Amino acid sequence: MDRIPALHRRIKEIGKTDSENGRIVSFTTIHNPPAGFGSVPYAVALIELMSGKKVLAQLTHEGLTPAIGAEVTPRLRKIRTMGNGLKVNDFKYEVVSASTEPVFNIRAYVLALTGPSGVGKTTITRSLLSLFSSLVEQVPMYATHKRKKGDLEPVVLVSEEEFDAKVKSGEIVAHTVLSDRSDYRAGYRKKDIDAIWKRHRLPVVNTDIRLLDGLAKSVGREAILSCGLLPPGKSKRRMLSALLHRLRSRGLDTEQQILDQLKAAEAHLDAFDSHSHLFDHLLINDELNECVESIKEIVTPVK
Amino acid sequence: MLETVYVLGGGQTRFGELWDYSLTDLIREALDQAIGNTKILPTDIDTVVIGNMLGGETAEQAHLGTLVSGLLPHHPPALRVEAACASGGLAVHTACALLESGKAETILVVGAEKLTDVSGDFVSRALMHAADAEKDAPSGLTFPGIFALTAAAYMHEYGITRENLSLVSESSHRAAVKNPYAQFRKEIPANVISKSPLVADPLRLLDCSPISDGASAVVLSTRKESPVRIAASSLASDSLSLTDRSSITSFESTREAMNRALKESGLDRNVIDYIELHDCFSIATLIHLEDLGYADAGESIRLFLDRDTEANGSLPINSSGGLKACGHPIGATGVKQVLDCFKQLTGQAPSQVKNAKRALAHNLGGVGATCTIHLLEAL
Numbered sequence: 001m002d003r004i005p006a007l008h009r010r011i012k013e014i015g016k017t018d019s020e021n022g023r024i025v026s027f028t029t030i031h032n033p034p035a036g037f038g039s040v041p042y043a044v045a046l047i048e049l050m051s052g053k054k055v056l057a058q059l060t061h062e063g064l065t066p067a068i069g070a071e072v073t074p075r076l077r078k079i080r081t082m083g084n085g086l087k088v089n090d091f092k093y094e095v096v097s098a099s100t101e102p103v104f105n106i107r108a109y110v111l112a113l114t115g116p117s118g119v120g121k122t123t124i125t126r127s128l129l130s131l132f133s134s135l136v137e138q139v140p141m142y143a144t145h146k147r148k149k150g151d152l153e154p155v156v157l158v159s160e161e162e163f164d165a166k167v168k169s170g171e172i173v174a175h176t177v178l179s180d181r182s183d184y185r186a187g188y189r190k191k192d193i194d195a196i197w198k199r200h201r202l203p204v205v206n207t208d209i210r211l212l213d214g215l216a217k218s219v220g221r222e223a224i225l226s227c228g229l230l231p232p233g234k235s236k237r238r239m240l241s242a243l244l245h246r247l248r249s250r251g252l253d254t255e256q257q258i259l260d261q262l263k264a265a266e267a268h269l270d271a272f273d274s275h276s277h278l279f280d281h282l283l284i285n286d287e288l289n290e291c292v293e294s295i296k297e298i299v300t301p302v303k
Numbered sequence: 304m305l306e307t308v309y310v311l312g313g314g315q316t317r318f319g320e321l322w323d324y325s326l327t328d329l330i331r332e333a334l335d336q337a338i339g340n341t342k343i344l345p346t347d348i349d350t351v352v353i354g355n356m357l358g359g360e361t362a363e364q365a366h367l368g369t370l371v372s373g374l375l376p377h378h379p380p381a382l383r384v385e386a387a388c389a390s391g392g393l394a395v396h397t398a399c400a401l402l403e404s405g406k407a408e409t410i411l412v413v414g415a416e417k418l419t420d421v422s423g424d425f426v427s428r429a430l431m432h433a434a435d436a437e438k439d440a441p442s443g444l445t446f447p448g449i450f451a452l453t454a455a456a457y458m459h460e461y462g463i464t465r466e467n468l469s470l471v472s473e474s475s476h477r478a479a480v481k482n483p484y485a486q487f488r489k490e491i492p493a494n495v496i497s498k499s500p501l502v503a504d505p506l507r508l509l510d511c512s513p514i515s516d517g518a519s520a521v522v523l524s525t526r527k528e529s530p531v532r533i534a535a536s537s538l539a540s541d542s543l544s545l546t547d548r549s550s551i552t553s554f555e556s557t558r559e560a561m562n563r564a565l566k567e568s569g570l571d572r573n574v575i576d577y578i579e580l581h582d583c584f585s586i587a588t589l590i591h592l593e594d595l596g597y598a599d600a601g602e603s604i605r606l607f608l609d610r611d612t613e614a615n616g617s618l619p620i621n622s623s624g625g626l627k628a629c630g631h632p633i634g635a636t637g638v639k640q641v642l643d644c645f646k647q648l649t650g651q652a653p654s655q656v657k658n659a660k661r662a663l664a665h666n667l668g669g670v671g672a673t674c675t676i677h678l679l680e681a682l
Contacts, residue, residue: 028506030444046546222460
C-alpha cells in the first residue's frame, strides 16, 4: 500500500472512475487503525453504488449520521499520510440523505412478488386485488419513465430531479436504476406503505430483485413476506421457453425487446439461487388460480 | 476418502504471548510433543506439511517446510501451505491428498505462527493481507472491521442484541478454564464482555479472538493404524473481497465445504457429536452455525440462550475454548482443531463430550474466502 507504483495505479483508476452515489450496506468505526492510518478512529462502510458495484471506503466527518440504507456521495479527500510525508487522496463518501431507520414493525409486513418479465406478476397482483379488495392494496411505484406502452402497473411519473430530491429527503425508501435502462429510476415511498397499514391492509409490491434487495435493506428483511415467481418448466431452458411464449402472445413488445427481456429473465432465474436469502417462498405460476391460492395460504391478515 | 487416513495423535504448545519462544522454538516443541504422544519414530515420518500465514512478515522467516524438515534427523521432503487463517486446515487437507494419492504414508502436519514479536498495528496491517489488497485494504479497514461490517448487517437484519453477542464469548471463556493449553483460562461474564473497549463497533475487544503465538502438530498415516480416521477432508473458496459477495451475513464457502464433507463421508450433519468451530469473532460463530446447517438464518443465537453448545449440551462446540479463549496463532489453529477433535474421540479432552464418536473441524480463511472442513470418526 505504501509502494509508489501501486499508488500510481490507484490514482489512474480514480481518474477513470465515474463518481456515483450509493447506499450504505453496512458500516463500522475503526478504533484501532492498522499501521499507516494514524491513531484517530474513522468510519468505514461497505457501499452499494447506483450501478450495483460495491466498494469499501471511509466516510467523511461532514454529512449526516451514517445508517444502513442511507444515501452517500463520493468526495475526493486525504485518506492518510505516508511515512515519507506524501499525502494520499482517495474517495471518501459523505452521507447525504436522512437515515432510513427500520420503519416497519414486524407484525405489519409487505407482500413482495418478484419474478422475470412475463411470469405473470401483474396478472397475479390484479387477481389478488380483485379477490381480496378489502385486505390488499398495491403500493404505487415512483418512476422517472413509463416502462412501456400498455404497461398496466400503477406508476407515478416524476422528473429525475424530483426523484433525486425524494431519495435525498428519505421519502423514497428503496430505489434502483432498472438494469435495462440507465436513465430509468424507480422506487417506493414510505408514506404510501404506512398509509396502507393505517387502513389495516396488506401492501403489495410488484418488484424486481434489486428493488427487493433495497427494500429489505431499508425496512428490514423481516418486514417483507417475499414470494419469487417462476415460470412453469422442469429445467431453466423450459422455463425460458414458456416465458418467450407468453411475452410473444402478450404482443406488447418488439422481437428485440422480447429477446432482451429473455436475457434479463435468465439472470433473474439465477438470482433466485444467488439471492435465496431474499425469498420466503418460490412459487411456480403454472395455473393462475393455484398460484393465487398458495399466496392466499401464505398471507395471514395484518393485525 | 480414497484411502483410510488414520489420525495417530499430536501435540501443541500452550497458546499465548510466548516471548521466550521463537517461531522455531514453537515448532520444535509441537513436533516433540506430537512424536512423544504418538510414540512413532521420527524416521517414520516420510513427509512434512506446515501451515503458516505470516512467517515472513512477523518472524522474518520464510521457507518453513525445510525449517521443520531440518528439525528431523532424516530431513524428509517438506512443504508449506498458506490460506490465511485457514492455513492449518489447508495443511491437513494437503496431507490427506498426499496420503490418498500414495505419495506419502506418514505425514507430520504442523501449524505455527509467531505474532507477538511485533506491534499490534503492524499485526493488524499484516493480517489484512488475508483480504483484497486493492479493494479492501486501502480504506484502512482491519479484520475486526471486516467482521464488524458483517455483524452490523446481521444485527440490522435479524435484530439480535449486544447482550446476545456477549453470550458467545462468555461460553468460550467458560470452556477454556479447563484447557491447560488455552491463552485465557478465566471465566468472563457477558456483562463485562458488553462493556469491553470498542474495537470496531459493534464488535468489542472481547468479541475478538486474540493475537497469539503457538504451534500444533498432528501425525496422519495410511500405514500405521489408530482408533480414529479422517472421514472427509473438504476445501472450498469464495471471492476474496467482501465487495464481490451477494450476502455478507452468510459465507458460501462454509456451505459448500460442509456439503462436500457430508457427501464424501456419507454422514448426516445430525450424527456429529462435537464441533471445533472457527470463532474468530463472536458474530462469526453465529453465522457459521447457520451455514453449517445447525440453525436457520438469524436463529443460531437460540443455541447459546439455551446453552446447547456446552460440552453436555445437544450441540457441543469449542469445549477447548475455541479461537476466542484458547487463542488464535493463525496457522496453528486449523491443526489444533483437528487435534482437539482427536482428543474428544479418544476420551482425552479436558472437557470431554460423553461417547463422542464423530467430530467436525471448521477452519476459515479471511472473511469466508477459504473454508476447510475435516470430519473425524472413531473406529
